[in-house]
Amino acid sequence: MTHKREYTVETEYTYDRASPARWIVSHALRYPHLPAGMVLLGILSTALGTQAPVALGRAFDHVLSPGRNARTLLLLSLSVLGFWMGQAALDVIHRVFSELLSRRVQRDAREELFVHLLGKSLAFHSRQQVGDLMARATDDPRTLNYMFSPTLRGFVLWVAQLSLVVVTIGTIHPHLALVPLVFVIALAWTLYNYIRQFAPIAEAQRAQFGVMSARLAQSISGIEVVKSSVQEGAEWRRFRTDASRWRDLYVRWGEILAQPLPLLVYYGTLAFGFVHALVLYVQGMISLGEVIALMGLLGQLEATTVSAVGMFSLFTRGVASARRILDMVNAETELDENPAGVARPMRGEVSFENVSFAYDSNPVLCGISFRAHPGETIAIVGQTGSGKTTLVRLVNRIYDACEGRVLVDGVDVRRWNLTSLRSQVSTIEQDVFLFARSIGENIAFGAGREVAQGEIERCAREAEADEFIARLERGYETIVGERGVMLSGGQRQRVAIARAFLADPRILILDDSTSAIDSATEDRIQTAMRRVNAGRTTFLITHRLSQIRRADRILILRRGELLDQGTHEELMQRCATYRRLFARKAAERRPTTDDGRLSTPAES
Known part of the structure; x- marks a missing residue:
């Protein structure tokens, strides 16, 4: 979509501005090696992490077996240590990739908005509040940054871990995969409902922050009039009202975050998974080491479950900020720079x-x-x-x-x-x-x-x-x-x-x-x-x-x-x-x- 503008940059990168989601993706794909590296590193890191409980279970089985020997136990112990250390090393690199991408997207989004604001007409700017524009140019790109780090990084690990845990449990015994599959479905439904609750509040939060910033900018820029009219008290009350509304939105946000449903789903999964594993063990279908491996794999899902709600809450904020930035970028302006127009010294008639x-x-x-x-x-x-x-x-x-x-x-x-x-x-x-x-x-x-x-x-x-x-x-x-x-x-x-x-x-x-x-x-x-x-x-x-x-x-x-x-x-x-x-x-x-x-x- 092309819009009239009074100013452009020759080397400007073209983003897909059809929707907030496509705009965010196009920003990430400007540096394709970073999201690709994040996905690859996330899969490798999670794969190593899921193999540690399996190796630990094998070690228990070997200890309980009649033909155990110290060399095999040492190798199994070293393999567990190696899996954990490898996961930690890959996770550090994964964080570096995530930070690089998030900082670049934040910088690019801020520059994109600033260039477009320079290209808007005076009529456009006369309709805007300076404080709100400042909030869109400073705080909204920062919120967008959080969408990539930690949100995108966490999402890659979240998807990889859910997938690999289910697959790995299925390799231990196909029947064991039933409980984690039900968990994935229940968690997805729970998070979907969280997103539905978060989305309107995130939009209201970003809008109210703009209102509060506009009030602050107006009061400071007009401080001489405020003081000469002895209106400090009135301005303080107006700002306090705006700040209270912003606070109330965050309180509502916190109330949603505090809902324990995801953890209830997880602990229910842990209990049913343990009972199911014991039944299979009693029937001789799995070993004690495989029970331990199962519990270790299910234990890895706790951190994933706890972080999921916060991760998706940051996601909804990022989308809200992206929409606010795009509203300004895509706003119609009356004039065009006409780069192919007449350009010559004028006489002045x-x-x-x-x-x-x-x-x-x-x-x-x-x-x-x-x-x-x-x-x-x-x-x-x-x-x-x-x-x-x-x-x-x-x-x-x-x-x-x-x-x-x-x-x-x-x-x-x-x-x-x-x-x-x-x-x-x-x-x-x-x-x-x-x-x-x-x-x-x-x-x-x-x-x-x-x-x-x-x-x-x-x-x-x-x-x-x-x-x-x-x-x-x-x-x-x-x-x-x-x-x-x-x-x-x-x-x-x-x-x-x-x-x-x-x-x-x-x-x-x-x-x-x-x-x-x-x-x-x-x-x-x-x-x-x-x-x-x-x-x-x-x-x-x-x-x-x-x-x-x-x-x-x-x-x-x-x-x-x-x-x-x-x-x-x-x-x-x-x-x-x-x-x-x-x-x-x-x-x-x-x-x-x-x-x-x-x-x-x-x-x-």
């Missing part, structure tokens, strides 16, 4: 042709048409909610238009190679995101190449960021913290502007990018921007009148429609809406006197 867009069923843009020529600066103004940010997000295909076309250099953006398109478009938003890395790394992020320190410092100077960076103890090596919390809003915006300068885009989108910067610094940045933006197409969303007036063209949006467009002078003459917007913003910027009145030019 942008055209909207009767473009409409809606979030689900909520219309945001309706019938937008305009053209931005290469090197032109387009200011977009309108009231909050008029669709300004949505409009510019259609340029680099963060979203795709629902109707109409968006063209770059005369080519529909859907025909562009997504990497080529986005690498030539840079966006600076009001809410700047910085990674918890150094300032230098944040500036270099997005360049797509090795960046010299001199280039980083040059772009920082052009963005008026070098002055505050120089005052920091570690300069460009300063770690900015999660989301850049160690820097002020204005400092973060200047780092983002430096990052955009370094990316050297053909199209630059500035979405209120200097809102947290003082006027004097903004003037210096705007001077630098006009210098570096020569030949670049720039879309400008701002409340700063000075920037709006300098734009080559201004688009007026109202309720998702393009009301008018033109230069500042043209719009002041013919567009009443623009005059009102401009007058309102001018009034907001005028200082007031001590009594609260707007000052006149003479007063200010």
Whole structure:
């Protein structure tokens, strides 16, 4: 099954994602020598283990026989020791194979999910909870790991031991195989019922862990709001409720595990097997040594029985985790990277042709048409909610238009190679995101190449960021913290502007990018921007009148429609809406006197 994706890895391995079971098997078969080795080693190890009681029984028969001799007893004793030591050695190697496979599957599943999350659209991510995604990417692969070690290793030994014990007992005397055969059937029925009870609880456990993780992530990421609103108690109560639900599911899980039915089946088998063997012994059909061998073989089934319930409980958890991972991997996304699409340096011409867009069923843009020529600066103004940010997000295909076309250099953006398109478009938003890395790394992020320190410092100077960076103890090596919390809003915006300068885009989108910067610094940045933006197409969303007036063209949006467009002078003459917007913003910027009145030019 092929899904649209915005990002792929060339060397990516293809897994069978039709169902959780097939996906798990395809992960294991990526390393065929490991599961094959586990099966072979499991059979050999179990075979040696089942021969030890047989050799022990022969030793007893030899002791009781008239023609016993020390040499034969020594050989039989050494054979028992050899079987046990051989089983132990093979079991160690078996564990190594199991651990190698489980760790590789865990790593591969985590990488597969991460690559697919990178390839999902922004619309997809806006519907997800970060904490739940983190749980799927970290804890669910770990649970999947347990499905291979110890579960798969235990399952191989379990099947091998049940089979070989029944066969070996049958070789002692065919009648003796009846009781262990009944045991196998009874145990299989018991475990089937356990799985039916475990499966829904395992699904609920994994889902509740995601809910709890999402709650934790949300509370921590919004800790400033929590504290300023004095809501620590409310958040604690919500988290405690989620944690209690998770605990209750584990209590229910433990209640099922504690049910003694498998052990009752085993001890019943042991009793009936012993009685049956004694009857055959009294009838002279088997020897005392064969009775001892039978009891030794049946004794090996105790550990198998005890481990079976826990093993299958881990199996159901692994399937539940696999389903959660696959839900994200197989989730449909709206965009495709279009690897065979147009990939060339762009001039920067942008055209909207009767473009409409809606979030689900909520219309945001309706019938937008305009053209931005290469090197032109387009200011977009309108009231909050008029669709300004949505409009510019259609340029680099963060979203795709629902109707109409968006063209770059005369080519529909859907025909562009997504990497080529986005690498030539840079966006600076009001809410700047910085990674918890150094300032230098944040500036270099997005360049797509090795960046010299001199280039980083040059772009920082052009963005008026070098002055505050120089005052920091570690300069460009300063770690900015999660989301850049160690820097002020204005400092973060200047780092983002430096990052955009370094990316050297053909199209630059500035979405209120200097809102947290003082006027004097903004003037210096705007001077630098006009210098570096020569030949670049720039879309400008701002409340700063000075920037709006300098734009080559201004688009007026109202309720998702393009009301008018033109230069500042043209719009002041013919567009009443623009005059009102401009007058309102001018009034907001005028200082007031001590009594609260707007000052006149003479007063200010």
